[in-house]
Amino acid sequence: ASQHRLWPEIENVVKSQVNMAKMGIGECGAGWQLFAEDGEMKMYRREEEVDGMVCDPLKAVHVVKGISGHEVCHYFFNPQYRYDWESTLEHMTVLETISEDTLVFLQTHKRIWPASQREGLFWSHIRKLPNEKDRDGPDIWTVVNNSTEYSEHPANNGKCVRIFLTVCLLCQTTVDPPKDGTTLTRDNLSCKITYCSVVNPGGWAPASVLRAVYKREYPKFLKRFTAYVKNQTKNKPIMF
Numbered sequence: 001a002s003q004h005r006l007w008p009e010i011e012n013v014v015k016s017q018v019n020m021a022k023m024g025i026g027e028c029g030a031g032w033q034l035f036a037e038d039g040e041m042k043m044y045r046r047e048e049e050v051d052g053m054v055c056d057p058l059k060a061v062h063v064v065k066g067i068s069g070h071e072v073c074h075y076f077f078n079p080q081y082r083y084d085w086e087s088t089l090e091h092m093t094v095l096e097t098i099s100e101d102t103l104v105f106l107q108t109h110k111r112i113w114p115a116s117q118r119e120g121l122f123w124s125h126i127r128k129l130p131n132e133k134d135r136d137g138p139d140i141w142t143v144v145n146n147s148t149e150y151s152e153h154p155a156n157n158g159k160c161v162r163i164f165l166t167v168c169l170l171c172q173t174t175v176d177p178p179k180d181g182t183t184l185t186r187d188n189l190s191c192k193i194t195y196c197s198v199v200n201p202g203g204w205a206p207a208s209v210l211r212a213v214y215k216r217e218y219p220k221f222l223k224r225f226t227a228y229v230k231n232q233t234k235n236k237p238i239m240f
């Protein structure tokens with residue numbers, strides 16, 4: 001994959017997205033507002049407009065017990081599970097398999113009235129990162145999705161408006177070993193999930209509509225996805 005035309009961009013975007021995701025909300029600059037909270041899940045957004053279009057950066061932090069960062073990224077990255085948890089997905093295809101850890105997706109989302117239907121074309125890369133804080137601790141796992149151009153699929157030539165997104169899912173696993181030295185179980189496992197996204201809706205849609213869509217959809221999306229991973233892994237050996 002290292003000789004693929006997209007490789008330099010993938011390297012740069014992954015490094016910068018991981019660094020941003022690692023920063024606490026306080027270090028990410030001013031203007032973040034908490035807009036949704038549900039137990040361990042906290043969702044922040046900053047109100048930003050580009051050419052009059054809502055492009056609010058979003059940062060969600062969630063702690064989920066009983067799953068590992070590798071498992072969260074595995075079920076987020078692999079196409080075969082996506083229809084199970086991505087409720088707004090209408091159609092998804094893998095346009096290119098650049099390598100086993102890098103795919104190019106074309107996906108259409110269900111139309112959300114009154115906005116017109118959207119599609120996204122993006123590369124997706126999964127990567128294990130060393131745990132800098134604790135050398136012999138569990139690795140950090142990440143998936144980065146970033147919009148890209150594809151000559152065979154020019155933007156906005158069909159019915160769908162092409163969105164432009166950058167998404168980073170960063171997962172840090174914590175193992176709290178059992179006191180009595182017995183074997184590790186999922187009860188000794190938890191995962192801190194940071195989900196960052198910036199979405200340019202690609203074409204104009206009323207700010208009030210978009211912000212209502214995000215306020216409704218993002219908390220639902222993260223809760224549904226993490227519940228899916230817990231359910232898929234509960235009777236399986238832990239993937240570290």
Ligand SMILES: O=S(=O)(CCO)c1ccc(-c2ccc(C3CCCC3)c([C@H]3C[C@H]3c3ccccn3)c2)cc1
Pocket residue numbers: 086088107109110112115118120145163165167199201205210213214217218221
């Ligand atoms: O994390 S991912 O990479 C996972 C791969 O699928 C991701 C997440 C979300 C989106 C996305 C981008 C824009 C919209 C809006 C823009 C104007 C009208 C539709 C929506 C609509 C479908 C709603 C939505 C919002 C938030 C979360 C899930 N669903 C979704 C795309 C990819």
